[in-house]
Structure formats: structure tokens, C-alpha cells
Amino acid sequence: MLSYKYKLCVFIRNLFKMCGDIKRMTKRKFYVTILLTVLVAILILALIDKLGGAGTGYPPITIAWLNRSMIEWAPQQNASLSFAAMYLRPSYGGIGAPYNTLQVQEADLNMLASSNASCLRIDLGYAPWLSKNSTQIAEDTALIRDVRNDGMCLIIADAASESYRGPGNELTWQEFKTAWVQRVRTIAALYRPNYYIIIKEPGWYVPMVSDAYTNPQFSNASDWLQLAANLSETVKSVSPNTSVGVSISSDGLNSQSEFYIPFLQGLKRIGTVDFLGFDIYTTNAFNQTQDYLSEYGRGNKSVWIAEAWSGTGRVAYNSSRAQLDKEWMLALYYFAQKINASFVIPFFTNIFSSYTWNDTTSAILQNYQMRTPVFYEFQKLASAYGR
Secondary structure (H helix, E strand, C coil): CCCHHHHHHHHHHHHHHHCCCHHHCCHHHHHHHHHHHHHHHHHHHHHHHHCCCCCCCCCCCCHHHHHHHHHHHCCCCCCCEEEEEECCCCECCHHHCCCCCHHHHHHHHHHHHCCCCCEEEEEECCHHHHCCCHHHHHHHHHHHHHHHHCCCEEEEEECCCHHHCCCCCCECHHHHHHHHHHHHHHHHHHHCCCEEEEEECHHHHHHHECCCCCCHHHHCHHHHHHHHHHHHHHHHHHCCCCEEEEEEECCHHHHCHHHHHHHHHHHCCCCCCCEEEEEECCHHHHHHHHHHHHHHCCCCCEEEEEEECCCCCCCCCCHHHHHHHHHHHHHHHHHHHHCCCCEEEECCHHHHCCCCCCCCHHHHHHHCCCCCHHHHHHHHHHHHHEC
């Protein structure tokens, strides 16, 4: 889960660049630019909310809330499930960052391997294929081979391409859907992952679609269901043994039920979709996930906690939360049993090593030698109850 406020700031900055140097603007042009920026920002934020980006307007996860919840969720006997982890360094186009050297990415992999995770999730960016960057494709391929050589299974989640972001780079919704099918076909055929999350939170794609807030089909559940069917069938056609799933932000289950209830209900009827993923970062998301499954059930699909942390990116990297995060990890395991989830995937796994990061390669490598309390809690649970 990425920060939409950050992406919006980048968008506004780029919009000003398109209008030229502010110092050379006429007063009329300056005010017109301000007005257009505000209007577009409001539209984008409204649509992100409509499709359920992870919410920040809910009561925060606190130790007191965790303690109460663990009493409610604690099972009579602990059950086994799959503990996976996000492999962040090669995700979201990070492989192209100059400080993300091969040594850095291998250090991240070694840390995650030591956590006893059974699988690693990579939100694989497609930019190297769009630009025909054979060097970066080869690096992605080598890292994926290393994941398997370390004995872990591979989860790929669709991260589209960071090159679609920003004014002038987006695709129309129809173009985006066509490119999406080609993207999953290429990646599934090349890597044959054990699991493929073909849709990662519908609202996450908003900044990549030029008509996202003007085309009513973009917020139409039926259109997304047809897309999910096309994507899942495409993956199965080139990698028949890959299990396919779709994730949603659980915060949208009550605030945007008119989209998410028919969407999830429709996914249950698609035979090529194997699991439903729920992304949980707030107290509300925990509650809404449980309420939805209690009322509507899972159909014949497996349930995943496909992304989770004790808060969004605005608060996650705060070292004062170290003890809270440790308790949250145990509570998340209890909750996974409460809803009979088969996978749990913490998202901000850099925090397994440190709460403080910078863009210096040497400092990053040093950080990966450290461990935080939440790492040890995850490692203990994965060792005792992982499968």
C-alpha cells in the first residue's frame, strides 16, 4: 500500500511544471492553475475513496485495542497457516533505484529468509518490459530464482508500471485493461508463480488511468468482474498450476459497499479465481473483514490477509511503535484464525530490520543486519505454526 497523499503531491508538482515557471506566469494563468489543481485533486481523492484506498479516518490501532481484541480472537488451540512476507526492494519499480543495488536486494532477501516465511510476495513492476530493459529483467529473474533457491514459494502481485503515473503518462481505462491482460500473460508465462494477485486494491490504480474519474466504467463492479475473469483466465492459460486471487482494501467494505459487495460476490462465481485477499491497516478494516465474512461467507474461495500492518505508511515507520507492532503481529495471527485465513502477509517488512531508513547503500546494508521485536514475533509464529 502506497501513500496517495504523496502521489497527489507529486501530481500537483508536475502540474505546475506543465504550466511553466510560476515566476513567468501571468496572474490569471496562476489562479487558473491553482483552481484546476484543486479541482483535479478533489476528484482524484474522491475516486480513491470510492474504490476503497486504505483509510486513515478511523480510530488508530493501539495497544489497548489490541489487548481487547486478542481476548476476543484468541483460539482455544492455535492452528497452522502460511506466513508470507513482502519482498519490498524489487517491488514497485524499486529495482531501478540507484541505491537498490543487487547487494541491497540480496540483503533484504536474506533477512526475509531468516524470518521463516514460507513465501515471499513481490509486487512486480512492469516498467522494464515496457522499456525493454533487459538488464533489469535479468535482475528480477535472478532475484526470483534466489527466492526459490532459498526454499520459499513465490507470490506475484500486479503493480502495473510506475511509468504510468503522472500527467501525460496515464492510459485510458480501456487501454489500461488491454495492457493489464498482456502484462499478466507475460509475467505468468515467464515466472510461473505459485500465487498471482492479479488485482491489488482497485483504488490503487487511480493515478495510472487518465479517465479514472470521468469514465463511469472505472467504478463499475461489473466491469471489474469482467476484467478479473479475463486476467485470471489469462494467467491459467500460460501457468495452469498458479493459484489466482484478487485483493481489496477492507476499509471500503462499509463506506463503499455499493462497489465492493457486488464485486466480492461476483468474484466468488469466477471459477478461475482461487482466493480473496483483504488488506488490513486500521481497526475498521479488521471489523469490516470479519463482518463481511460473517454475513456473506467466502463461497468456495480461500481467504488471505494479503496485506497488513498496524497502521498506514503515515505512521508505520515510528520506532515508538516497536512494542505495539510486536503485539499486533500476535493479534493478526489470532485474527487470521478467527476468519480461517490461509495466508498472512505483513506489508512493511523493512520494519523487521529498522524503523529508520535512508537512500545510502552502505546504511541500508547495515540496517539489514538488525532486527526489531516484530521480526522476532513473526519468526516465532512462523516457526511454530507456519506451513
